[in-house]
Amino acid sequence: MNHLPLIIKREYLNKVRNKSFIIMTFLSPIIFMALIGVVAYLTQLNNDKIRLISVLDESGLVKDTFKDSEHTTYHVLEDMSLDDAKDLSKETEAYGLLHVDKIQDLKNLSKHITFYSEESPSINTISDLENQIEAKLTNMKLLQNGVDVDMINASKISVEIAQESFDGQKTSKIDSVIKIAFGGALGYLLFMFIIIYGNMIMRSVIEEKTSRIIEVIISSVKPVQLMLGKIFGTSLAGITQFLIWTILGFILMFVLSAVFGIDLAQVQTPQQQMVQQAMENPELNMRIQDVLTAFYNLPLLNLVLAFILFFIGGYLLYSSFYAAIGAAVDNETDTQQFMMPIIMPLVLAVYIGIFTVVEDPHGTVSTVFSFIPLTSPVVMLMRIPFGVPIWQQVLSFSILVGTFMLTVWFAAKIYRVGILMYGKKPTYKELIKWIKY
Structure with missing residues (x-):
């Protein structure tokens, strides 16, 4: 050969x-690297953008829940109708308007929360809002039922099972x-x-x-x-x-x-x-x-x-x-x-x-x-x-x-x-x- x-x-x-x-x-x-560079540049632009979300809480139960983060700012609106809140959100070019109906029943309140926006909001934004509201309403419901929320949180125990082979390798x-x-x-x-x-x-x-x-x-x-x-x-x-x-x-x-x-x-x-x-x-x-x-x-x-x-x-x-x-x-x-x-x-x-x-x-x-x-x-x-x-x-x-x-x-x-x-x-x-x- x-x-x-x-x-x-x-x-x-x-x-x-x-x-x-x-x-x-x-x-x-x-x-390939040019594509990555374009994506990185666009991502940087997106990360630098601060989203303004208006909050109209007519129930008064969750308006204090929202805390500003690095890329999101919350503007709580007081004493105005839903139409006025929508107009104000458009004028201020807000990312969207979160509206909570005037309902005091916590169980029914969860079905009367709406997010208004010009375009479809991101999934992460909606998920973050849902998580914040859900945690707030859950704690309020526990307090109504006479449950000590702080005691529940203090009683939580994290379990992580250690793994080890019969030969002793962890x-x-x-x-x-x-x-x-x-x-x-x-x-x-x-x-x-x-x-x-x-x-x-x-x-x-x-x-x-x-x-x-x-x-x-x-x-x-x-x-x-x-x-x-x-x-x-x-x-x-x-x-x-x-x-x-x-x-x-x-x-x-x-x-x-x-x-x-x-x-x-x-x-x-x-x-x-x-x-x-x-x-x-x-x-x-x-x-x-x-x-x-x-x-x-x-x-x-x-x-x-x-x-x-x-x-x-x-x-x-x-x-x-x-x-x-x-x-x-x-x-x-x-x-x-x-x-x-x-x-x-x-x-x-x-x-x-x-x-x-x-x-x-x-x-x-x-x-x-x-x-x-x-x-x-x-x-x-x-x-x-x-x-x-x-x-x-x-x-x-x-x-x-x-x-x-x-x-x-x-x-x-x-x-x-x-x-x-x-x-x-x-x-x-x-x-x-x-x-x-």
Whole structure:
């Protein structure tokens, strides 16, 4: 197989010298970071906006409930009708008007509260108002029933069950969250890499086949060498592109922050903002330490090595399928009938990882699918953070490598025949015949 390095070099150089490859390699992170920058800038503008909410409480029960916050100011209106309050709110360009009817019955009052606004208010704003009013009315109802609210609050006890293995290793709920996040991220990264660069290998085979260049190449190179060369060469090009994206991403983040004064940390969802406010609580600040402890408890060395091995093994396995499909057809349209059997195991692996590994990482379903080669790269990567015996990892990887070698042998037979077949749409029955040649 002394021609293999030459084929890998040729495929790699063809990819990285391609104009579209170069343009997308440098343009994609610029577009992505520009999009993030625009979102960050708009978010900053939105965060700087202070919302004025008028409050007309005709019942007089909840008007003292509302406290001004960093982005919301409450203006309590007195002695005016609802129509006058609406007109005043429009004149002052208030975000909205909260109206409470003149009802003293607390139970009925909850059904006579209305928020008026020019446009639909945000969900967070309405939820915040509801929470404040609900807490106030609940406390008032308890007092009416002769219940000491302060005593109830003082009697609340927070329970957090400590977790520890039989070997004495302490864990927590946060440990599980961190493990799920790491395993899910690694599995999803592999899933996306296979989809993106597997298709690149398939397109490369189709292009050379339709241009008839393959007829010249195949006269001096064995089909299996050519197929492996395309897989390895395209993979190296993909890794190169990924590394450039990562480096450019960090550089552009620095440029956006330093030159344009855009704080990328401002790109937050309302849920993240609420979490950030909650973390200012001294009690919750202690959880940061728990998160750091959970991170250090991860089998990081095992994760890194397993990720590299299963990433390479899983990618090469699926790449051989993509190369065989590319050789069997004449255009990308004809590939659709063969793509489903390839995509389904990947989708199943992600589904098993999200809904089964998270709930029971050492259960029968999770364990079995972490040994099946078509799903093991994703499922095993999601299981490892929860602690998987080394012998299971070695066995799973060995099965994956063995399946890859067997798949390459079968794929090479399809590749050998299909690469010279033109003008006919192959069927599964014909593919089986090609394997027997």
